[in-house]
Amino acid sequence: MKFRLERDVLADAVAWTARTLPSRPTVPVLAGLRLDASDGTVTFSSFDYEVSGRVSVEGEVADPGTALISGKLLADIARSLPAKPVEFSADSSKVVITCGSARFTLVTLPVEEYPELPQLPSASGTVDGTTFAEAVGQVAVAAGRDDMLPTLTGIRIEIDGETVTLGATDRYRLAVREITWNPVRPDLTGVALVPARTLVDAAKTLASAGDVTLALGGESDDSLIGLAGGGRHTTSRLIDGEWVPNYRRLFPTEIATVARIEIDSLVDSVKRVALVAERNTPVRLAFGDGQLVLEAGSGEDAQASEALPAQVDGPGIATGFNPSYLLDGLQALGTPFVHMSFTDTPMKPVVIQGIDSLEGEPSSGYRYLAMPIRLSS
Amino acid sequence: MTARTDPSVLHLDLDAFFAAVEQRDKPSLRGRPVIVGGLGPRGVVSTASYEARDFGVRSAMPMSEARSRCPNAAFLAGRFGAYRAVSRTVMEQLHTLSPLVEPLSLDEAFVDLAAGEHDDLSATAVRGIGERLRSNIHAATSVTASVGAATSKTLAKIASEKAKPDGLVVIEPGTELDVLHPMSVRVLPGVGPATADRVARLGIKTVGDLATMSEHELVDLLGEAHGRSLSRLARGYDDRPVSSERASKSISVEDTFDHDITEPALLTALVNRMASKVAERLAASGHSGRTVTLKARLHDFTTLSRSVTLPGPTDAAREISRLAVQLLDEIDTSSGIRLLGVGVSGLSDWVQHDLLSSVDTDDAGRSDDVSGNGEAGEREPGEHVAGERRPGVGEPGVGGSGERGARERDIDIDAALHRQHPWVPGMDVVHTQYGPGWVWGSGLGRVTVRFETADTPPGPVRTFAADDPDLAAPDNSTTSE
Structure with missing residues (x-):
């Protein structure tokens, strides 16, 4: 195997594939990054049985071939090389990397022991990368981190024709975002539960790629999701098990009180x-x-209070929240004002949505629902 | 808080409390040794009457040892409903003396007389208050109380110990060290066998010996907090306030079994039941908690403790159950479990509502009520605990007539656990013809009942078939309040 790449192209490709490498691999070969060179294309791949990453870049391939080398070491090296063409040449036991006068010799790992990467499932449709990354980030704030409840550590992706609905909850709040996309078939439907951390990372790194292809299962293998864009392909296993059944009914249907507030000042006050x-x-x-009056602390402990203007329609209401749950929702909206709607009881959740002006009505694009606290007495 | 000059701290301790209540309600046992405790193969003595103490029977002694020391005693399983009722009456009496009452258990409490309306708190006046209290308690409950009073909690407790049984001791202000210094270091709060052993190696046996050591030496020996506090206590400095709100740090339930349990389904059922009980206690005390702990003692006495912390506090039985059962899964129970416990700590006075508890429990058809009341997930018919059973005290399961059907599942657990008869020695029963009495013994399909009450002379003994339809356990029998 022998090929030559530009330094920046190499560094990008290696950094992206190496980011999902396991730090403590169950099998030594899984710490490796696989290099495939053929026909003017060099492909870098990583896989840990959960997530796979593959990126193909153009390069001058003099001698096609395959090699497996330590991914972490390669990433460190690629990052540090001078801005000059990088040449790889490999024999059966080592890979030599030359860049300017710098020269590295790396021991290869047994590529024949490396697992075969899962095939990217057939495409379900395409979505704008920036929109998708934003949507994933907005719902991910509500995803659970408790490994004892694995299904809640996922983001649920539901496809219904031209609408993709993303949802996540840790049982105390629920975030839902709807976006439109271009399905391969107008009657396409499907549901997948993807590990939130993986999806956030994948969506973020594909955001700049323009259109991102989403591949949800397909006929062959139902337990995978694939995302592809800009020459990068990633697959992730799905989470088994049922997510929140019929989650839409968690949103209250009746609204008694609506408050509209400027987000930045509300966020500052809550903090x-x-x-x-x-x-x-x-x-x-x-x-x-x-107005809205905020208070915290009680009894003999430290206390704080603050008031800020709010446009309140409907009967006054008093309730309480975990401040970080409130902040997560407010900061995910991405609009200048927040629309908070309450039912007639402080025991029911608040629905937080973004609006562009104090007179505005929320679109249903993003909804963040937070459960209040109750004083136990 | 400054050191007190009046003997205004009063300590009350009921004499052989559980046994005294039994002797009150069972005239044939008066003057005879009575031992209350767990009657199973691994039971321990909760309380021994003074008659039984003459045979060397003590609290916390294995029941098997108590049986061999005092084979002729009456061995009773205990009626906690009755004890609680008496305790309530006693605590009410204490509250007439002062609003500041610190209950330590059912039969023990501190009272801060300085917080009450007493003009004179001289030793003489306090002696009068104490005697009136003792006679009021005896009149109201027929049990006797020992009362101690002094300028500090430590000495008030020592005084009530000196007063036992049925007496009163007031330690005159100024004489505290004369009383304290000849006593064993074990009388000081915080000195258990381990600390006593440690200082004994330095030749320290009495509180007086301890007072000769410098604070510095004690801190070196016992650590900063413990050493410093003991140094102060040994010199008679004890300004700990009487506090009516004993902030509990955790709420837990545990039970020791008669035989090691290996069956996973039974262990899970048990953990579920304990979790429900913990949730009930949390609700009763207005608390919630973030950390759920499972305690398990293996067949070889290895004790394991596993815990998990939630992002927000809960008081929901199903949540506590879910976590406790998950923790149980982490423990290798295959060799047998002799003790299980479920506890909640990290207590708060608020609850983070859960979006999903309502979804899980609601009918799938109901879509209007979203999350609503937090009570939804807390009490479910199937999860309810049998009566007011208090695991951990060797208390018997509830037997009897009418409630049987509804509690079948619980009784099955109890049967599997304790292999007990529904008729437990000591429990109250009512016969349609002979009236109220108590179970004297049972076995071989028969039950023997003595028909007497607190207000009758010793009554006759009769034997019935264990399933005699005329015989029933009244609702307030073994356990309920």
Whole structure:
């Protein structure tokens, strides 16, 4: 095997494939990065039985071939090389990397022991990479981190024709985002539960690729999702098990009180008041009379309160939330104002949506629902 | 808080409390040795009457040892409903003396007389208050109390110990060290066998010996906090306040079994039941908690503890159950479990609502009610605990007539656990013809009942078939309040 690549092309490709390499591989070969050179194309691949990554770049291939070398070492080297063409040449036991006067010799890993990468499932459709990354980021804030509840560590992707609905919940809040996309068939439907961390990472790194191809299972293998864009392909196993059944009904159907508030000042106030809220104790919110009063702390502990203007329609309401749950939702909206809707009881969840002006009505694109706290007495 | 000059701290301790209540309600046992505790093969003595103590029977002694020391005693399983009722009456009496009452258990409490309306708290006046209290308690409950009073908690407790049984001791202000210093170091709070052993190696046996050591030496020996506090206590400095709100740090339930349990389904059922019980206690005390702990003692006495912490506190039985069962899965139970416990700590007074508890429990058809009341997931018919059973005290399961059907599942667990008869020695029963009495013994399909109550002379003994339809356990029998 012998090929030559530009340094930046190499560094990008290696950094992207190496990012999912396991730090403590179950089998030594899984720490490796696979190099395939053929026909003017060099492909880098990684796989840990959960997530696979593959990127193909153009290069001058003098001698086609395959090699497996330590991914972490290659990534470190590629990052440090001078901006000059990089030449790879390999025999059966080692790979020599030359760049300018720098020269590295790496021992190869047994490529015949390396598992075969899963095939990218057949395409389901395409979506704008930036929109998709934003949507994934918005719902991921609500995903669970408790490995004892594995299904809640996932982001649910539901496809119904031209609409993709992403959802995540850790049982205390629920975030849902709808986006439109271009399905391969207008009547396409499907559901997949993808590990949130993997999907966030994949969507972020594909955001700049323009259109991203989504591949949800397909006839052959139902337990994979594939994402591809800009020469990068990634697959991830799906999470087994049922997500929240019929989650849409968690959104209250009746609204009694709506508050519209400027987000930046609300975020600042919540952060300030929460300084005295130890160990995730609640921040209490009282809406009414053109203002919102925030309070935290009680009894003999430190206390804080603050008021800020709010446009409140409907009867006043007082409730309380874990401040970080509130902040996660507010900061995910990406709009100047927030639309918070309550039912007639402080025991039911608040629905947080973004609006562009104090007079605006929310679109259903992104909804963040947070459960309140209750004083136990 | 400054050191007190009046003997205003009062300590009350009921004399052989459980046994005294049994002797009150069972006239034929008065003057005879009575031992209350777990009657199973691994039971321990909860309380021995003074008659039984003459035979060397002590609290916490294995029941098998108690049986061999005092074979002629009445061995009773205990009626916690009755004990709680008496305890409540006693605590009410204490509250007439002062709003500041710190209960330590059913039969023990501190009272801060300085917080009550007493003009004179001289030793003489306190002696009067104490005697009136003792006679009021005896009049109201027929059990006797020992009362101690002093300028500090440590000495008030020592005083009540000196007063036992049925007495009163007030330690005159100024004489504290004369009382304290000749006593064993074990009288100080925080000195258990381990600490006592450690200082004994230095020749320290009495509190007086301890007072000769410098604080520095004690800190070196016992660590910063413990050493410093003991140094102060040994010199008679104890300004700990009487506090009516004993902030509990955790709420837990545990049970020791008569035989090691290996069957996973039974262990899971047990953990579920304990979790429900913990949730009930959390609710009763207005608490919630973030950390769920499972404790398991293996057949070889290895004790394991596993815990998991939630992002927000909960008081829901199903949540506590779910986590506790997951923790149980992490433990290798194949060689047998002799003790299980479920606890919740990291207590708060608020609950993070859960979006999904309602989804899980609601009918799939109901789509209007979203999350609503947090109570939805807490009490489910199938999860309810048998009566007011208190695992961990060697208390018997509930037997009897009407409730049987509804509690069949619980009784099955109990049967598997304790292999007990529904008729437990000591429990209250009612016969349609002979009236109220108590189970004297049972076995071989028969049950023997003595028909007497607190208000009758010793009554006759009769034997019935164990399934005699005329015989029933009243609702308030073994356990309920």
